[in-house]
Amino acid sequence: MVKVAPEIIFENDHFIVINKPPGLLSIPDREGKEVSLKLLLQQKYGEIFTVHRLDRETSGIIVFAKDPETHKFLSQAFEERAVEKYYLGIVTGTLPDKQKTIEAPITENMVKRGVMIIHKRGKPAITDYEVQEEFGKFSLVQFRIHTGRTHQIRVHMQYIGHPLVCDELYGDGIPVKISSFKRNYKLSKNEEEEKPILARTGLHAQRLHFTDMEGKSYDFEAEMPKDMRALLTQLRKNS
Structure with a gap:
């Protein structure tokens, strides 16, 4: 089960904006056995339409439409690159x-x-990227994607030799522990083994900017989840 409930950032009669927790599928997979964000929304709202999706491990901002007209309009806006999409990722090196x-x-x-x-x-x-902070072994990077290809940021970062941390498909998939970058790290007395701070692909959909059917402009931001914030706090302390 997903440990954190999806947070509703905004909703009106036409669409709903969610901060998706990591580990939750955006839409049902082929088997349809697992809980997905779309399924949770359908239980609450009835009919819900998929506009775009995030990978299971990726946290952050995602939009679903509540009616066919909005669905068509927003899907087209995504397809025609009329939506500004920003992500934050922790990459290696x-x-x-x-x-x-x-x-x-x-x-x-x-x-x-x-x-x-x-x-x-x-x-x-x-994909545009801009380095925000550097920690030697890792860097915090902001991305803006102009196309919406499957795994786009993950593939592009592997391509330039700096995959996202903990990425099982395109990186080493190794969870990040404090001992991997903090010198003289010691386990506390009640710990038998060190728990990782981050154990999923370090990618967060941070911001979406788009215009609705009435021409109204929206700019939404989603707070980074606890695991990525915790890792960044430790990196800042120890770099």
Whole structure:
């Protein structure tokens, strides 16, 4: 079960904006056995329409439509790149370029289903990034994606050699423990083994900016979850 309940950031008659906790599926998977955010919303609201999605491990801001017209309008806005999408991610290492645009086409790996790769036959994918803070072994980076390819940020960061921390598909998948960057780390007396601070892909959908059917402009932000905040606090103390 998901430990943290999804937080409603905003809702009106046409759409609902949620801060999705990590570990929760956005929409039902093929088997449909697991709880998903869409299912939870359907239980509360009845009919709900998927506009876009976040990976299970990714936390943050996601929008669902409440009626077919809004669904069509917002889906089109996402498709036509009329929505500004910002993410925060903790990546491995120190990036030589502090600000850059990555333009590399993405497609699914024909051998490993569910894994995406950079390939010339792929769909165009554009990611802007800007380094926010550096901690030696890790960096906090803000991303703006101009396209919405599956696993886009994760694939692009692997491509430039700085995958997101704890990313099982595109990085080493190793949970981050304080001992990995704090010198002379000692377990407390009641601890038998060290628990990781972050044990999922370190990516958070931070902000969405879009205009609705009436031409009203919205700018939403979602607070970073506890696990990423805890890691950043420790990195700031120990870097």
